[in-house]
Amino acid sequence: MMLTRAFRGGGANRLLSCQSPVTLPCSKGRSLGSVSQKKNQAHVNDLGSGHSITVPPLFNHSVIGEPTTPSIESILPQKQKQQSRHDVVGLNIGNAAVVRPVGATISMEGRDEFWRRVPVWENISPTEFLSYRWGVANTVQGTAKLFKFLQAVVPDEVPVDALKTQMQSRDEFIKDVLDGVTAATMAIRLTPYILSRVDWRDPRHDPIVRQFLPMKSLMLPDHPKLALDSLHETADSPVKGLVHRYTDKALFLPTSVCPTYCMFCTRSYAVGADTDTVTKASLKPTRKRWEEAFAYIESRPELQDIVVSGGDSYYLQPDQLTLIGERLISMPNIKRFRFASKGLAVAPSRVLDTSDGWVDALIGISNKAKKAGKAMAWHTHFNHPNEISWITSAASQKLFEAGVTVRNQSVLLRGVNDDVKTMSTLIRQLADNNILPYYVYQCDMVEKTEHLRTPLQTILDLEAQIRGSIAGFMVPSFVVDLPAGGGKRLACSFESYDRDSGISTYMAPAVTGRDKENKVYEYYDPVDVPRDISAS
Numbered sequence: 001m002m003l004t005r006a007f008r009g010g011g012a013n014r015l016l017s018c019q020s021p022v023t024l025p026c027s028k029g030r031s032l033g034s035v036s037q038k039k040n041q042a043h044v045n046d047l048g049s050g051h052s053i054t055v056p057p058l059f060n061h062s063v064i065g066e067p068t069t070p071s072i073e074s075i076l077p078q079k080q081k082q083q084s085r086h087d088v089v090g091l092n093i094g095n096a097a098v099v100r101p102v103g104a105t106i107s108m109e110g111r112d113e114f115w116r117r118v119p120v121w122e123n124i125s126p127t128e129f130l131s132y133r134w135g136v137a138n139t140v141q142g143t144a145k146l147f148k149f150l151q152a153v154v155p156d157e158v159p160v161d162a163l164k165t166q167m168q169s170r171d172e173f174i175k176d177v178l179d180g181v182t183a184a185t186m187a188i189r190l191t192p193y194i195l196s197r198v199d200w201r202d203p204r205h206d207p208i209v210r211q212f213l214p215m216k217s218l219m220l221p222d223h224p225k226l227a228l229d230s231l232h233e234t235a236d237s238p239v240k241g242l243v244h245r246y247t248d249k250a251l252f253l254p255t256s257v258c259p260t261y262c263m264f265c266t267r268s269y270a271v272g273a274d275t276d277t278v279t280k281a282s283l284k285p286t287r288k289r290w291e292e293a294f295a296y297i298e299s300r301p302e303l304q305d306i307v308v309s310g311g312d313s314y315y316l317q318p319d320q321l322t323l324i325g326e327r328l329i330s331m332p333n334i335k336r337f338r339f340a341s342k343g344l345a346v347a348p349s350r351v352l353d354t355s356d357g358w359v360d361a362l363i364g365i366s367n368k369a370k371k372a373g374k375a376m377a378w379h380t381h382f383n384h385p386n387e388i389s390w391i392t393s394a395a396s397q398k399l400f401e402a403g404v405t406v407r408n409q410s411v412l413l414r415g416v417n418d419d420v421k422t423m424s425t426l427i428r429q430l431a432d433n434n435i436l437p438y439y440v441y442q443c444d445m446v447e448k449t450e451h452l453r454t455p456l457q458t459i460l461d462l463e464a465q466i467r468g469s470i471a472g473f474m475v476p477s478f479v480v481d482l483p484a485g486g487g488k489r490l491a492c493s494f495e496s497y498d499r500d501s502g503i504s505t506y507m508a509p510a511v512t513g514r515d516k517e518n519k520v521y522e523y524y525d526p527v528d529v530p531r532d533i534s535a536s
Contacts, residue, residue, distance in 0.1 A: 113129075117196070119153055133355070140195060141187075141189045158202060162205055186272055187273040189272070194387070233485070250297060257312065258311055297333075298333070303334065309339075312343065321339070339377075339379070348394075363404060366402070382426065383426070396435055411441045424469065427470055460478075479491055484521060487511045
């Protein structure tokens, strides 16, 4: 069956619908070549050879307007039935997810249904979009789905430069992304929420695209001093999936899966599916491995603080979240623990979805910890104001009313948030949503991210210009997580910084063991950046 396109006002509102595998010819008489499957990813070859490609189904409907989800209206509250008339057009392959009501407390009056600006979701109702189950079913995972999504949403031409004096075709942009995927260390997984926050009219310059979609043309050669596991987490792990670097704090990694994969992930050695360039040291969520970690934590009385990360805590089932939380609460030596999850930034509707038990489990653990005189927090990860919407605000308000402490850790990224206006706006919007701005990290020295790193001078200038313009308790700590396992240090606390060579040095007196006493740690600016660059 050939691809069906419905046009409304030109290419900006393309819709696709297909049930069986299809052949996709490219625009302007060209083709994207052949696709071969390897590890659930498609590889596009022979661009421009004139050959067509065969890909799996993109949507669940043979005809647009015929939803395969049965009797959606029968599960909606009466007042929401009018909204259910919109088609369920998704990217999931297989049966469409059953959409359950999110809750009767959310009013759509005056709300921006921003996801409708994405052509493939212009007919998705608020009830459907706010369903976490719908979001999971329509997550874009793997190169094959990414290719089909980009074919559906990218306009015929996209700007190459910021001034839009040069344009490139959709096919050229998609090839650039797919070549980037082949070179990248992280697999592709993107939630509908985060994809709907992108300005697809100018994807090359969108701050969200820059974080999650690798473009080969933007990549720079890796710095000669970087490493895949740049923070030496594996070397600092007494048992698999437990990093013990600081005296009183440890990092527990129960899973290596995330709802969305960041290109700049410091844990690219383990997180996500294997890629063409990296075979991952996967951390599967097995009870045996968890028990080994728990036993180590209990055996070390100096440990008082545990970070539960991954991967991402969003990919723990509610009962697993409860198990981990209750286990930590029961340990006399543990006084504080945090669940680290980017979920609030990339899939905030889960917090609002009353048919999903994850947030109820989190709130339950928070309450149990308080009764035990202990502190639990959610540490999340926003990098740009565009990631924040009214859905974020509603989810944050629910957590605030439930007494859950939420803190944010941002990463400083070139072309995303490395200017005063963007970073200040992000900090203020987080604080306005009762999310405490906690850290801004200098981007770690990991593979295939050189184009996203900034010189140390940028983070120093940002802190100097932001501090004093925002209330002190809202200003995050601007830090460098030192290569080779030196831990986090204030960026401004360097021992030396040679701006000509781009080399800064730090000491970490509190981090000991593994020959770290009196060790001098070095951080290196990206080699391509002029040394006089500073925040604007």
